[in-house]
Amino acid sequence: MRIKLWILSALFITASTQVWAIAPIQHWQSSQGGRVYFVASPGLPMVDIRMQFNAGSARDDKSHGIAVLTNRLLETGAGLWNADQVAERFDQVGAQYSNSVNQDYAYLQLRSLTQDKLLSQALATFEVIAAKPQFEESNFQRIKSQLLMELKQQQERPGNIAKKEFYQALYGQHPYAHLSAGSIETVSKLTLVDIKKFYQEYYVSNNAILVIVGDLTKTQAHKIAEKLYAKLSIGQKAKALVSVQLPKNGQKKHINFPSSQTHILAGLPVLSRTDKDYFPLYVGNYILGGGGLVSILFNEIREKRGLAYSAYSYFSPLAEKGPFTIGLQTQNKQRKVATEVLQKTVQDFIATGPSETELIAAKKNLTGGFVLRFDNNRKLMNYVSMIAFYQLPLDYLETFQGKVAQVSKKDIQSAFQARVQKNLLQIISVGGVSEQ
């Protein structure tokens, strides 16, 4: 299952021909049935370990914010240790704990050195955080008020308000329609009973993946996986999400806000992780708005007209159709002209697709820069977690370049025409009054 990437060095003639192999993903199930993914990454005495659950904000139901609050509460006391002790146990051995939630999943992650004594202390702590959180009332109140304060602060930011409206416009009644942090109204109503219930339902081994990337042997990874899964309840895998209904009509909505810039977001739901159009849309988007300083949008909005500092587009593939987002920020009086240029640029691209030159340049970037995608443990962790969570083929990385190479101009054009229907675009702007 491994491809060998031959890099013939033209410049460093004295250097021997290099063989670079992608470390393979090793996959097995723990004796309890938990899915494990391991990549050995030797050279630095460190390891990253992530437990990821199908427990994202799409599982919130009406309690928007519960996925986030549950995830944040885990480290505030677990097993026999209170919040101070948990923090101390990580910090003492230089370990770093982190956690995060999006629409599809919630994870907890540990970065630690691999020396036995240090790793054992970090792991013992990590294990109980995942499996034996205390969910104690005063910590619940504290973390809840922190989240409420964050939500309040988000109301200061036009970009955040735009994002919230954007998701609502794209997803209507679908569980992707709200931002993961929820709203002041919904978070205020959350109780510890709700949190415990949410945890018991979703933080279970049948609903989890475990990813280990670092300087360990398979035997060591095996032992860690056994211990981590042993303490978790077995539980049930979460039900599949309902599919996304596209918005019925296109929409333009403006919200007044006391800012000097107007934030503009446009898009619609398009791409799932296992979508058949994934590669044509991915390569096409690189050309349209994904390719940093060289995309068509960047050129039209910033380089030709100086309308914005950043202008971009991207797909966020999820379990169900994730959003296609096009965005920019411009001073209020330019809102109309910037929106027009954005719409025209996207419409032209959908109508005619990329030029051959643009397609060749895109493929050169995506294949020539392939090795940059996983050149450290952090990036590898992100890739492997994605592959594991969405159950993509384990050779996803190995076949990536081949799939990019196969994409034709016509593939891109027809995928964009079929999937990015311009008459369904949702366009949200948030900012001061336009003087025009």
Added chain:
Amino acid sequence: MILRFFIVLIFYSFNANATDVQERILTNGLKVLVKEQHRSPVVVSQIWYKVGSSYEPAGITGISHMLEHMMFKGTDNHPAGQFSKIIAENGGRENAFTGRDYTAYFQTLEKSRLAISFELEADRMQNLHLLASELKKELQVVMEERRMRTEDKPRAKLQEYLMAMAYTNSAYRNPVIGWPEDIENYQVDDLQAWYKKWYAPNNATLIVVGNVQAEEVFKLAQQYFSKIPQVAIKPLKPQKEMQQVGVRRMTIKLPAKVPYILMAYKVPSLNVIEHTWEAYALDVLAGVLDGGDSARLATRLQRGQKIATSVGAGYDLGGRLEELFLFEATPVAGKSLLDMELALKKEIRILQQELISDKELERVKAQVLASSVYEQDSLFYQAMKLGMYETVGLGWQTSENYMQKITQVTAEQVRLVAKKYLIESHLSIAYLDPQSMLANSKSGASYAH
């Protein structure tokens, strides 16, 4: 027990894994640093110029950052936009950044393509086109950047005002991006003069970290950069900060929802400090307060007294001039900014009066040691660190000795620097007093289908 063991282990693992930096200076003065890292077939190349916002006179603040933008606008050999196209077609990632003391450009590439980056950087070091038509558009882009980063962010704005208050005459009082009116009035001549004055091989450091052979990199650097002539660089005027002789306070009233406090003690950087150990002790002090979730501020003010929803402290020892030791916090609902200020000051007083525990000291050291391993996971970060130390005048060797210096800091030294530097008459405080978000705006939404 576990901690002493820990330090021994880490020293071992660090020494086993760290690679040495190799240095070569070309005859035109360009300093080339190479750190070989063979974990992945990738190379990072960064070129750092010794110029940034702290070099700028009044009236043209932000010009270093503006010039950084213009550096993508083409040369005789490569018209505007081509630099980025070439890097993109080679699968590279690139960008640039400007700080108070530096302007830096970088590319990350598959390792066999380093020469592409060298060719392009050498070209724009001497042949840049500065055209009025391009400047006119790029001024707008930078104004938009300023609106995005500062104007519409109450806390960023507060920080900008605080800097301007905390410093009397130091060039650190100006924002890196520049004051808005200065940005609007740059002329091509201003940029041309700035470019001529500072963009020269003898004012730059080229840093390469990745899967390369140092000798090959030196040859390549020689090939592409050695023909660029030296320029006589005039030393900067000192602009040593006037002594502060009393606390300074301000209240910022802006449309916002959440109150916020920023406190800044004026303290020396490693570059200007009397005894170098003091800077490392200040760094440990910052770690005692805010190094991880078990540090004092999180433990006492968030969890213990439950007075802060968020709280932090920080000190950057790597500045060229006098620095600020910063505290920031948001109080919980029902507590005022004054309550918050008093709680923070109480923590400072305790640090001045009582020794930190052995456990705390060991914890900070353990974290620094672990980070020295973790940071080797990122080629970019390693290059950044060398560039930063070298460019502010500390020398890259100083960054390599950082960990050792930290491990020598004692609890008594931490108390001494708290007492010597975190003093009321060197303090500046800013409160954010949130104003209605409805000002200057009609509320509500309008629809069009």
